[in-house]
Amino acid sequence: MQGSTTEFKRQAEAALHDATLQRAMAKAKGGFVDKRRLAVARLPEFAQIRAEAKAIKEHTLAHLDYYLEQFERKVLESGGRVHWARTADEACAAVLAIIGAASKQVLKGKSMVSEEIGLNAAMERAGHTVVETDLGEYIIQLAHEPPSHIIAPAVHKTRDQITDLFQAEHEKYGLTERVTETEDIVNEARQVLRTKFLSADVGITGANFLIAETGSTVIVTNEGNGDLTQILPRTHIVTASIEKVIPSLDDMTVLLRLLARSATGQEMSSYNTLSTGPRRADDLDGPEEFHVVIVDNGRSDMLGNEFHDMLRCIRCGACLNHCPVYGAIGGHAYGWVYPGPMGSVLTPLMIGLENARDLPNACTLNGRCGEVCPMSIPLPDMLRTLRFKEHERKLSKARARGALKAWGLLARRPRLYQVVTALMTAVLGSIGGRAGRFRSLPLASGWTQARDLPAPQGATFQRMWRRRR
Amino acid sequence: MSAARDEIFTRIRRSLRRDAPLAAPPAHRSQAPESNVRPRLEKDPLECFIDKVHAAAGTVDRISAISDVVQATSDYLHRHGLEPRLVVASHPLISELAWPAEWKIHAGPARGEDHIGVGAAFAGVAETGTLVMLSGADNPTTLNFLPDDHIVVVSALQIVAHLEDAWRLMRDSVTAMPRTVNLITGPSRTADVEQTIQLGAHGPRRLHVIVIED
Numbered sequence A: 001m002q003g004s005t006t007e008f009k010r011q012a013e014a015a016l017h018d019a020t021l022q023r024a025m026a027k028a029k030g031g032f033v034d035k036r037r038l039a040v041a042r043l044p045e046f047a048q049i050r051a052e053a054k055a056i057k058e059h060t061l062a063h064l065d066y067y068l069e070q071f072e073r074k075v076l077e078s079g080g081r082v083h084w085a086r087t088a089d090e091a092c093a094a095v096l097a098i099i100g101a102a103s104k105q106v107l108k109g110k111s112m113v114s115e116e117i118g119l120n121a122a123m124e125r126a127g128h129t130v131v132e133t134d135l136g137e138y139i140i141q142l143a144h145e146p147p148s149h150i151i152a153p154a155v156h157k158t159r160d161q162i163t164d165l166f167q168a169e170h171e172k173y174g175l176t177e178r179v180t181e182t183e184d185i186v187n188e189a190r191q192v193l194r195t196k197f198l199s200a201d202v203g204i205t206g207a208n209f210l211i212a213e214t215g216s217t218v219i220v221t222n223e224g225n226g227d228l229t230q231i232l233p234r235t236h237i238v239t240a241s242i243e244k245v246i247p248s249l250d251d252m253t254v255l256l257r258l259l260a261r262s263a264t265g266q267e268m269s270s271y272n273t274l275s276t277g278p279r280r281a282d283d284l285d286g287p288e289e290f291h292v293v294i295v296d297n298g299r300s301d302m303l304g305n306e307f308h309d310m311l312r313c314i315r316c317g318a319c320l321n322h323c324p325v326y327g328a329i330g331g332h333a334y335g336w337v338y339p340g341p342m343g344s345v346l347t348p349l350m351i352g353l354e355n356a357r358d359l360p361n362a363c364t365l366n367g368r369c370g371e372v373c374p375m376s377i378p379l380p381d382m383l384r385t386l387r388f389k390e391h392e393r394k395l396s397k398a399r400a401r402g403a404l405k406a407w408g409l410l411a412r413r414p415r416l417y418q419v420v421t422a423l424m425t426a427v428l429g430s431i432g433g434r435a436g437r438f439r440s441l442p443l444a445s446g447w448t449q450a451r452d453l454p455a456p457q458g459a460t461f462q463r464m465w466r467r468r469r
Numbered sequence B: 001m002s003a004a005r006d007e008i009f010t011r012i013r014r015s016l017r018r019d020a021p022l023a024a025p026p027a028h029r030s031q032a033p034e035s036n037v038r039p040r041l042e043k044d045p046l047e048c049f050i051d052k053v054h055a056a057a058g059t060v061d062r063i064s065a066i067s068d069v070v071q072a073t074s075d076y077l078h079r080h081g082l083e084p085r086l087v088v089a090s091h092p093l094i095s096e097l098a099w100p101a102e103w104k105i106h107a108g109p110a111r112g113e114d115h116i117g118v119g120a121a122f123a124g125v126a127e128t129g130t131l132v133m134l135s136g137a138d139n140p141t142t143l144n145f146l147p148d149d150h151i152v153v154v155s156a157l158q159i160v161a162h163l164e165d166a167w168r169l170m171r172d173s174v175t176a177m178p179r180t181v182n183l184i185t186g187p188s189r190t191a192d193v194e195q196t197i198q199l200g201a202h203g204p205r206r207l208h209v210i211v212i213e214d
């Protein structure tokens, strides 16, 4: 049910009329926002740490080649292997080559980059069985849907829907009872996935950070699924993108202080796990093979250009949680892996502005995303830049460009501007007349469909200003 | 190495307007980790640690001698009505304990049927109530995740104020990075069903910390 980035408007409208989705989104709304606000309020040093975090990422990005090479060297020293992939296809091919030809049981921990490269589909095509182990990811895998949120992939699902899904899908394990309470739902998933954990051949996780100092990959989770995914199977594969690298453990510590607070309002997620190489000679458990697949997929071009700041993103999800548009329509309407404000910036950069031209416009420029972003990413500015590029490349609607051009002509001629606006104010004021508002207007149906346009009352601002003086 | 690798590094350097690798490590604040801004603790580290473990839905026992671990564990089993069948790490801190003869004890790694795991933490972090667990022959990682009940013993001497302090301890006392470092804060949880927190998603349902103050 992956939507399409070119069908944003239709999908958004459908989402607004989807009563079940609206129920699910209403439940989520507020929770994330309140928890984050309280967590930030409890940390007086938040602003300082935020500045520190930005400096760490900027330093790393400015020397990205150096830290990636250091990371690679450390992974090799600890007995692991590093694979480089320019594109999504290369990344999938690298993972498939590691897994090998025989069909395998593959477990996955949550990884957004694996969604970005379409890894599950590639593995299934190659004949492997893939099981998502994060509860939210597991739910949407059963539903054959993509994630709708970068940290809460099943946020669009109601408990009733999950109950139905589990009943239909778990019957084959002899679990026929209908589970309706959250506790029972979680327990049933635990029971089903436990057997998968104990029998899998390969475990794939993402990485929140790659640490150059030690060659460690780091995951941040609450469930512990990412840990079982990597310590039980024989092979652990990590998929990560190039901008995840940071210099040191101390740098990670700074970023961790922001990540959980911004994401879920926790001070620390339950499990932060550093994985370095395969199991050691005297270890009693852990994977025998450790591979890191490092994906570029367009990021090296963002480095140093007007979207450079986006590479600081730590995928906390705060910008989604604070976005009124995301809150109203959910993640699927955006049509690709990354939704909300960060997605509206990333998607056009990754799949082409011409394929995602509605996304930068799905924004009210209210600025909340930029305010809450722990990495101080100027999301609204970047969305504006994308709109500007659309205009330049004539990807916006001809009518909109025409209107802007006309307005531009007018705005550069103050006399004319005054005359025309005074005239329009008078005309609209007199037509709007008694009602004081318009229910419909030619050329402005997009506005009047959902709300009335107030009719001007009295003179233009400029005239009133002059009179006051 | 691979063509992909070469091209990625070429592109990165082109974007950074540099055509050769850097000869020396770039100067960075992380060479002075003490420069990190550290959240101020409200109390002394041990008290703070205990508060934070509770805040993360864990429980804590304070005992005064290592030998009391057995009694504390026994009390814990009692409170939760659990059978005395344990998988115990062979970590020096707890390997010499005299467990009651009738208890069923085996050494790690944990197996699917193990319900209670007893391990030892390398350090405890006061700032967040986090346990730092290092993998190794005497502390298998499966023990931290497979059992329903995870009991962790930590010496009060190993409670540090901030995570940076734990890294410093680690750099000083551990020669090589272990395969797995787990930073554990409370038991496993999920909020994936309607954003309602439910403990015991895939990992331990309960986390119990035993602090030895001697």
Ligand code: SF4
Pocket: A312, A313, A314, A315, A316, A317, A318, A319, A320, A342, A369, A372, A373, A374, A375, A376, A377, A379
């Ligand atoms: S853009 Fe900022 S707020 Fe949004 S996910 Fe990335 S780091 Fe978080």
